[in-house]
Amino acid sequence: MIEEQEYWLVAIAVGVGTFLVRASFLLLPIRVGGEGRLESVLRFIPPAALTALIVPAVLLSGASEGEMFEVEKPVAALVAVLVAWKTRNVLATIALGMLTYWGLSYVL
Amino acid sequence: MSDLELFELGRWVSFKEGARATLPVMLGVVPFGLICGAVCVASGMTEWGAIGLSVMIFAGASQIVAAQLLAEEGMVGVAIVAALAINLRMMMYSASLLPHFHKERFSMRALFAYLLTDQAFATSINRFSEKDAVSVHRPMYYLGAGIAMWISFNLSTALGAYVGPFIPSELGLEFAIPLTFIALVVPRVSDRPSLIAALAAGGIAYAFDWLPLNLGLLVAAFGGIALGWMATLRKGARCD
Numbered sequence: 001m002i003e004e005q006e007y008w009l010v011a012i013a014v015g016v017g018t019f020l021v022r023a024s025f026l027l028l029p030i031r032v033g034g035e036g037r038l039e040s041v042l043r044f045i046p047p048a049a050l051t052a053l054i055v056p057a058v059l060l061s062g063a064s065e066g067e068m069f070e071v072e073k074p075v076a077a078l079v080a081v082l083v084a085w086k087t088r089n090v091l092a093t094i095a096l097g098m099l100t101y102w103g104l105s106y107v108l
Numbered sequence: 109m110s111d112l113e114l115f116e117l118g119r120w121v122s123f124k125e126g127a128r129a130t131l132p133v134m135l136g137v138v139p140f141g142l143i144c145g146a147v148c149v150a151s152g153m154t155e156w157g158a159i160g161l162s163v164m165i166f167a168g169a170s171q172i173v174a175a176q177l178l179a180e181e182g183m184v185g186v187a188i189v190a191a192l193a194i195n196l197r198m199m200m201y202s203a204s205l206l207p208h209f210h211k212e213r214f215s216m217r218a219l220f221a222y223l224l225t226d227q228a229f230a231t232s233i234n235r236f237s238e239k240d241a242v243s244v245h246r247p248m249y250y251l252g253a254g255i256a257m258w259i260s261f262n263l264s265t266a267l268g269a270y271v272g273p274f275i276p277s278e279l280g281l282e283f284a285i286p287l288t289f290i291a292l293v294v295p296r297v298s299d300r301p302s303l304i305a306a307l308a309a310g311g312i313a314y315a316f317d318w319l320p321l322n323l324g325l326l327v328a329a330f331g332g333i334a335l336g337w338m339a340t341l342r343k344g345a346r347c348d
Binding site for chain 1: 114132133135136145150151153157160161163165166167170174175178179187188190191194196197198199200201202203204205206207209210211214217218220221222224228229230233235237251278279280281282283284285286287288289290291292293294295296301302303305306307308309310311312313314317324325328329330331332335336340
């Protein structure tokens with residue numbers, strides 16, 4: 001069981017710390033405008049950060065539980081990439097990716 | 109209608125557009141919230157403890173890590189460091205959003221910071237980079253996306269805290285999260301430099317997954333950003 005004191009310590013420390021991380025740049029009293037050099041770097045944050053989250057979750061999530069390399073997630077992710085590329089539809093991408101994953105898990 | 113009324117109407121329209129844009133993302137958020145609430149209760153928290161953690165931290169992956177480490181004895185310090193390390197990526201989102209919100213009041217930007225998530229960030233940045241983005245009131249669009257995310261994530265965490273034991277783990281619901289990120293990132297990869305940034309970050313994240321505290325994620329993101337930016341220099345001109 002989790003002790004109450006430890007719960008509050010972790011919840012408050014992680015809560016406040018996470019807020020400070022989120023606020024780090026947003027609360028800076030500076031004005032950043034237009035099309036500077038900063039924007040030419042910032043625009044790579046979404047593709048780089050999101051892909052860095054995707055790849056381990058797709059290719060390595062099974063391995064950490066001591067299972068063998070599983071093919072379901074990589075194939076379903078590939079389907080999702082194609083759907084996202086062709087339709088640019090978020091709902092269709094998640095739905096078809098998930099259905100592919102369940103279908104392959106059932107068959108294999 | 110007066111100018112002020114028109115202005116207020118425009119803000120409200122943008123707020124609703126932002127909230128509506130996150131609706132498809134819920135397909136990934138709700139299952140993840142369910143798992144998050146379920147894991148917290150399974151590791152020994154009360155239902156209200158799980159809900160409180162979700163409101164205080166509002167970042168699913170780090171809540172799961174915190175709960176699992178809290179369940180082990182004498183791991184309080186490790187739990188705090190590990191849970192915070194997962195969230196360090198949001199510093200990059202914070203930097204990325206600043207140019208859009210720097211005119212807002214301090215209190216408003218503090219609220220924006222609290223509401224910052226992968227999904228609200230990616231949805232908003234995608235919209236702001238579209239050709240007709242001038243018509244959008246950006247702070248209100250982001251606020252709509254952030255509040256919609258807050259409500260759906262916390263409600264699903266609360267639900268997960270109560271019905272968690274009845275969710276079969278073989279459904280693999282956690283896989284909906286990387287699928288959500290795929291849906292948000294693929295339309296974003298619009299030219300060669302951004303493709304290079306994405307592929308490089310993915311490759312580095314795969315190679316450095318062994319680093320402790322999820323630091324591989326940060327190494328990969330910085331590597332991807334650096335290589336993408338270098339690709340624009342090589343081409344001679346910056347392309348937007």
